Amino acid sequence: MKLLKKINKLKAKIYPLVQWISKYYPLTFFGSLLFFVGISLFWTWFVEYNPLSLLLAIMAILILVVFTIISRVQLVLYNNCVCEWDSSPPLYARQQGISHWLLIRGLTTFPFFQLHFCLRGRLQVGRKAFIQVKEETAFAVTAKAASKTAFALYFPLCGTLRAKGHFILKDIFGLTRLQLSIRENRVLSVRPALFIFKETPEVIAVHGFEDSQKKSTAEIEKYFMREYIPGDRSRDINWKASSRLSKLITKIPPQTQQKSQTIAIFFRNFKETSGEGLESIVHLNHIKSKLVSFLNRVKMDNTGFIFKVFTAGSVFTLDNQEEIDNFIVDLCHTFYEHDTHVVNFERAANEIFVFTTQYDRHISSFLSLFSGAKIYLSCSVKAASGQQGEIQNYHVFKPFKTSLIPGLWVFAKDKNNKNTLAYNVGDITIKQDALDVKLI
DSSP: OHHHHHHHHHHHHHHHHHHHHHHHOOBOHHHHHHHHHHHHHHHHHHHHOOHHHHHHHHHHHHHHHHHHHHHHHHHHHTTTOEEEEEOOSOEETTOTTEEEEEEEESOOOOTTEEEEEEEEEEEEOSSSOEEEEEEEEEEOOOOSSOEEEEEEEOOSSOEEEEEEEEEEEEETTSOBEEEOSOOEEEEEEEEOOOOOOSSOOOOOOTTOOOOOOOOOHHHHHHHSEEEOOTTSOGGGBOHHHHHHHTSOEEEOOOTTTOOOOEEEEEEEOBOSSSOOOHHHHHHHHHHHHHHHHHHHHHHHHOTTOEEEEEOSSOEEEEOSHHHHHHHHHHHHTOOOBOOOOOOOSOTTOSEEEEEEETTOTTHHHHHGGGTTSEEEEEEEEEOOTTOOSOOEEEETTOSOOTTEEEOGGGGOOOOOOOOOOOSOSSSEEEEEEEEEEEOO
16 A cells, blocks of 8 residues: 555656656657667767768758757747647547547648647546557648648447547657647547437337327417426427517426326346456447437437436436437446346336346346336347358457557456346347457
8 A cells, every 4th residue: 555655656746747748858759769879870980980970970960950940930930829629529439430620720830840639548438448549640731721620530339538639740750749739638428339220119108199189379378378487398488478478488288188208218237247348348339329229210200209218327317309418428438237126117117128238137037027018128149150140240440440459358258148038028029139249
């Protein structure tokens, strides 16, 4: 414990020095190598009086000095330039062509120089599983007018990205560097990949559908209006009546006109063993994608539906697209947990949707609690050797990118990867997705 405290204190002292060197040290790795070569050549000339060594040493040092001075001149000339990283576009796993934007204003690079944007961080894809991210792009700025450049990003798995980004001015030979902006810390959500449903899943709301019988506007205004109360849905506000009365008025449909339409969804991110490997993480990613795609598609076709989603530790009520989007962000950093065996939903529900993986060992006992309900079960399973039928191939790090460096977790083997599905729990429809998971 004392040793750990001493190490932390030493890190606290060294870190500011490393930050200062990173910001002001003018040479790259290859520039530093060239500098030491130049010094060595000077020593060779001093010892052996070799004029060629002296000439090469002077050239090497002179190149570094000239590029360093030109970099500093650009810093003085464009001291008020603006370099910004626009990270507002959402990120999705396994999707090519996603870009953030780099906004440059008041800067023109000199000949033989380019502006670089560097992104460094870690993508958390599991409880203890991370992918190191090292992205860098180079571009020349030819005018002082504001310019907008795309910065392409690709991630094989969903999760939470904690990254730092900054702008650096480098020469085209990669010898000198000059940091133009401070390092910006960002926490970004990489959302699950979206699937395309060929047809909308058949959904029946738990408490019934809306009555299609329409009432006249006058009748609704006469009998089903009241003053707005915090918590009322904004879409129920009668804006015409509100503007006429100078206060917010809410439309209240009668009980027979509109019933609560709640769809019960259980996202079972359960795994009894603590270890995580490539296969188990891919399975969890897959059912996240299935759940997100299901929510978006059903909401698009049935705007009046409300989702009640149960995860291992939380319950989410999703009434509109904004709440669905917020839930998707929460889902990005939702990983495997141990089964709590707690079900807070009314077990008399007439229909439930369950999303789970082959690592859910208690799925049968859970489904038996809803013997009187219509059950739709979506489960990911490992594709058996020689299996016939549709198989979804996951080549996780294909395309291969040197900017993504996974940890040793990709070689870990997952245990207890078989569950027992209950086919005789009542009215149940099971959709098993066979996954063939490979590293590259």
